[in-house]
Amino acid sequence: MKTFVAAAAAAVTALTVTVPLPAPGDRRPDTYVVSREPGVRPEGIAVTPTGTMYVTSVSDGAVYRGHVRERELRPFLPAGTDGRTRAAGVRLDRQGRIFVAGWDTGALFGYAPDGTLLARRAAAGAALNDLAITDDAVYVTDSATGVLWRADLVGTEIGELTPWLSPADFPAVPGFLNGIVATADGRLAFAADQGTGAPGSERLYRVDLHRRTATVVAVAGGQLGADGLLLEGNRLYGVVNFPDGQDGWLFAVNLALLAPDGRTAQVVRQSRPAPLAQSPTTIARDADRLLWVNSQLNAAAPAPPFTVTEVPGLC
Structure with a gap:
């Protein structure tokens, strides 16, 4: 789910990035149709290593599924x-369970791979936006209150949602907590705050999951007050928005390199931009490319088909 961040686009430099290659002879569409029905407005995306794609609808809570080799979800x-009338972030854990953040329903939903509901966990007054999963917990950002919620994962059990970091536990009270990712070892998470919309109010937080603390990441060369985040080793991707200089807005993916301790980050590349009508929100990796969700959340008249496309100029 998006809010505008008034930060100028920064100049970025080239970087060579090693990414997975597709299988020989693998042909994949460059555009996926999530739905041809009106008013769907897709928001979250997850792609499994085997190519199964999940996309959520923030308008009505539907979750769509497809495969990267097939155009239609x-x-x-x-x-x-x-009770899933809204759906924002979506992630899968190592058991293949599907977790969906229910935005202003204030609920986190957990499903078995076949779609059977395993758990519905409530967070009163919350707007649950995005989530990160470690071996022992799921962490969920709350854009309404600035709380970071946590539910324990113990075997097959999904615990209750509890407030894990309060707004006062952050260096500054978050204006709009949004994207979140966790390191592979489960030691750190990085949570994006898109701020209040005022220039410079956006931040990226380094969350120590063992010490239960949050500190500001010093970001140079651009912004990471992002909607969707993707973390691959020390490479952190974020979907950002910025003024186009003509009283409008553009959307792009920034790529930053994190320091080994995660305390600093340098933006080194930016994708080609997308217009306001497209309003991309979140991203996922598919082998040698990135995919983003064209939400149309800020379009004057959102219209089908609602799609997922390749991020241009960045992989």
Whole structure:
């Protein structure tokens, strides 16, 4: 889910990045149709290592599923079921369970791979936006209150959502907590605050998951007050927005390199931009390319088809 961040686009330099290669002869569409129905407005995306794609709808809570070799996605979790009338972030854990952040329903939903509801966990008054999963917990950002929520994962059990970091536990009270990712070892998370919309109010936080602390990451060369985040080793990607200099807005993916301790980051590359009508939100990796969700959240008249496309000029 998006809010505008008024930060100028920064000049970035080239970087050679090693990424996975697709299988020989693998042909994949460059555009995926999430839905041809009106008013869907897709928001979150997850792509598994085997190529299964999940995309959420923030308008009605539907979750769509498809494969990276097939152009059309299909409804997987119908809109409104289990009280899931909104859906934002989506992630899978190592067991293949599907976790969906229910935005202003204030609920986190956990599903088995076949779509069976395993748990519905409530967070009163929350707007649950994005989530990160470690071996022992799921962490969820709350854009309404600035709380970082946590639910324990113990075997097959999904614990209750509890406030894990309060707004006062951050160096500054978050204006709009959004994207979040965790390191592979489960030691750190990085959470993006898109701020209040005022220039310079956006921040990236380094969250120590063992010490239960949050500190500001010193970001140079651009901004990482992002919507969707993607972390690959020391490479952190974030979907950002910025003024176009003509009273409008553009969207792009910034790529930053994190220091080994995660306390500093340098933005080194930016994708080609997308317009306000497209309003990309979140990103996922598919082998040698990045995919982003064209939400149309800020379009004057959102219209089908609603799509996922390749991020241009960045992999």
